[in-house]
Amino acid sequence: MSCPRILIITSCTGKKHHNPTNQLTIEDFKDTQRLRERTESLSEFSCPSGQMYTGLQHLRLMEGVDILRSHFGKEAVDVKIISAGYGLIPEDKAIVPYSVTFNSMKNDEVYSWGDYLRIHEDFQQEIVGYDLIFVLLGDKYLRTLKLPVKTHSHQTFIFFASNKSINYIDSGNAKLLTLTLSNKSASRFSCALVGLKGHLLKLIATEASRVPHLLESIYNNPETLEELLNKQPNPLELPLGISFSTESKLHLQNKSHRKSKYTEEELCSILKLPVAVNQHLKMQYFIPEWDDKVDAGYDFLQDKFSPNRKACKDDIYAHEEKIYEKPNYDGILVSKIVVDKRKSKRNDIEAAGGIQKYLKFSGEIMGDCGAFGYIKQPEPPYNTIEILDYYQRLGFHYGVSIDHLIVGPFAQPGIREERYDLTLRNAEEFISKHQKFGYTFTPIGVAQGWSPETYAEAVKKLVEMEYDYIAIGGVARTPTIEILEILKEVYQHLTPKTRLHLFGVGRIDALPYFRHLGVTSFDSASPLRKAWFDAVENYHTLSGKAYAAVRIPFVDKQSQRIKHLLSSGYERETLKQLEQEALKAIREYDKGNISLDESLKKLLAYDELLELPRDGIVNPTAKARRLRQHTQLYRELLEVKPWQECECKICQNPDCRVETIIFRGNDRNRRRGFHNTYVFYKRFQEFLNAENCNIDSTKEST
Ligand SMILES: [Zn+2]
Incomplete structure (x- = not known):
């Protein structure tokens, strides 16, 4: 170097x-339109x-x-x-003067x-x-x-x-x-x-x-x-x-994730706290539903869908038999906001005879409203009776009360109290009407908050309302350490029959602490979605180590990168040849027919052209950086060949095992996500098994 x-x-x-007197303030940064106008008025200071x-x-x-x-x-x-x-x-x-600093904010404001x-x-x-x-x-x-x-x-x-x-x-x-x-x-x-x-x-x-x-x-x-x-x-x-x-x-x-803040000693001290009184309840993993489906008969060699395939009718979920024999989750979380996204979806669910039949899933299904979808609205767009009816009619096992998130700009004093009260009022109405009208699904009450104390107060009230299942919302992006601080306060109010769900938190390293503090279920789409949203760690393995899938995008699918290459003079045929050679290189390497270096060379020949242009121009430094980074990542992948080690049905299938390590289109990327979910669930099961062993051995020794 x-x-x-x-x-x-x-x-x-x-x-x-x-230092003009009318500098931008925090309120200006919260509103795009206002920011544009105010910026214009300050343009002489830009x-x-x-x-x-x-x-x-x-x-x-x-x-x-x-x-x-x-x-x-x-x-x-x-x-x-x-x-x-x-x-x-x-x-x-280019910026204009503003008067905002983190130094004058309280800690929770700094984070939000x-x-x-x-x-x-x-x-x-x-x-x-x-x-x-x-x-x-x-x-x-x-x-x-x-x-x-x-x-x-x-x-x-x-x-x-x-x-x-x-x-x-x-x-x-x-x-x-x-x-x-x-x-x-x-x-x-x-x-x-x-x-x-x-x-x-x-x-x-x-x-x-x-x-x-x-x-x-x-x-x-x-x-x-x-x-x-x-x-x-x-x-x-x-x-x-x-x-x-x-x-x-x-x-x-x-x-654990955030060792830097909690020392090992502090983490141990959590495990020394009295164990939650609901510890005998089993722990479950739910996956959020977001139409994550693939074409079961996709032809990877020709890159062709099954003949006459219609995506919404024919594509299948990971838990369907042609993909995995057993689902890699205990339950599915379905948000109303996702159901409402496609006009016909609700009708399709009713026509199928309920949510379970629609999803072709035999496990339990939890419904919620999907508070992230209406976070910006002053109030949730639903009323309690409508939601109770919806859960009942579609056959959910669990239904979550209507909540409103207290995060980001919506955690400011004034707004947060309103949302806090609204969430609790809704929970109260939800359970009383649930009892009064004899709905048969299990109601779940949501706790929102902005500090350990406010969450604890909400949970205490939900227990008093006679909820046996409580969910903590608004912590999907909260550091583990802060979730633990919340749980330490919350768990004191749990009863032996209270189940406790964490919304959007799937952190395998933190499970022992979550479990100790009374968490009995959680949902997360993160292992699945990292398969295509994480640029570097998108193929997961049981050891916890993750690899980068090799990028071989379709020349014919005109992404921004490909368009840029075509407009800057590359022939379509040349690109197609590089694309096909890269595909061949990874497949032949998998079969052991060519060397690592030979394969890597072909992969990089296409990959190095793919730096994303910004404002129509590829920055040569960024391009060189990409080449350097990808050379290293792909070499590591090829050396270890993790897809050959995996025992999941997708990686074991000779038609698609090496294909999931290629970053290319829904059928490969989503299958890689299915594989990641398999890995996640397997690690979760290992944790539960180890926990059972510990309990058994304690019993034996006493
Ligand atoms: Zn696998």
Whole structure:
């Protein structure tokens, strides 16, 4: 490696280049139309974000960046800024002055506003392809990242953070060095604490421009940086930082998601709490229904559907016999909002004789309204009697009361209380009418909230209303650690017969803790949907390790990438030849007819053309980054051949086993999702079995 590709993540500062009195406020950022108008009125103050901020940290940092660029070239380093108004933005994005900062927000506001700006997701996406990533964030800005994100063992992260922030730092699989900074360190470097992070970055840049291969050594061995700073004339106070080796991180990662915040000791302390009183109830996994179907007779070699196939009538679900003999879930969750999406669907369900027959599923089916679908409306678009009738008429086993989500911008004081009360009022009406009119499905009451205490209060009330099945909503994107905090409060109100469901949370590593705190069911589509939504980890395995499927898109299906290639002069025939050669390469490699290198070469010949154009142009650096990243990912996949190890019926089927490892169209991608669901369910079953063994052995020993 000549010079590692560097990314610097920093934050917006209150001090700005322009300070008009009518700067944008948080309300402006909540409304696209209003934002457009207000931005226009401030257009004379518009400038790139890299020049907008004039706080000390930012100025010193940009001086450091200039030094690096003049030495290693402009491409060597990119800067991304977390703006409390705009989210994660590149330094060249034109912005107008605004007056919003995470520093003045309460913690729950920091998380909800950070979620609304999609900072976690954008950060995840932006770090791909960089080798050395410096993160210069204060406590509140750091929290918005909601670490960990997916990282690679070939990446190195350097965090500059205060002592109280270190609990939010987690670099996943990547190497990590955390430099903890205090007032003392600031005085040693004779600069103000506010500017210290930028000052240190500039210092590193200056050293890197003097000492050959310094960045490379920091990348390979981040502790080098610690030594370097200690050698400075005014060294930092000891102990300077905390460094974790990749190995110990991996060890921790296997046990639970967010080790960085909960220490192992704290996690153990959860298991030392008295076990939930409902522990004897079995635990179940539900999968949300979203028309996830495939053509059972798809011809992969010719890429043709079954003759005369009609998708809505002939395509089948993963639990139908031609795919898997046994379903890989205990139940299915059907949201009304999904049913209502297609006009004829409700009629089809009624015509089939109910939801169970429509889904051809013999297990239990839970119905809810699908609160995400109406999150922006002031009130849910349904009334209780209508929903009770709907559950009964379609034959659901469980029906969920009508709730309203308290997340993102809807968790602001004022709105949250309204939604909280509305959800509880609906639950009360739901169960009283359920009893009065003699409905036969099991009612489920939903608890929404914005803190452990508010959730606990809601659960307490639902128990008093005589619900035996309660669901916690609004936590699908909440960090595990915060869910545990909620459960610790909630579980004290459970009775031995209360079942407890977590909506949208399928986290295998956290199951022991969820279980201990009384969770008896959960739903998640994440293993399924990661098959096509996760760019890197989309083929899962029982060990927990995930691989990247090889991308061989259809030339004839005119995606944005293919259109771009055709318009920039590539012949359709040339592309088709590359496409077919790539398909042949992976199939022949699977059969053992060609070598890994030969196969990889053919796969990359097509793949490297596929960088997504932005505004009609492919960035050559991004293209090179893609090639480098995919070479590594595909090589790993080909070396291990995980699809040959899997015992699921899809991977065992000689007609489609290697096809699921190809990222190409619904019939391959969704089957890969089915396989991921199989893996997830198998791991879930292993957890339950291990738990039973533990219970048995405790019984024996007493
Ligand atoms: Zn499989």
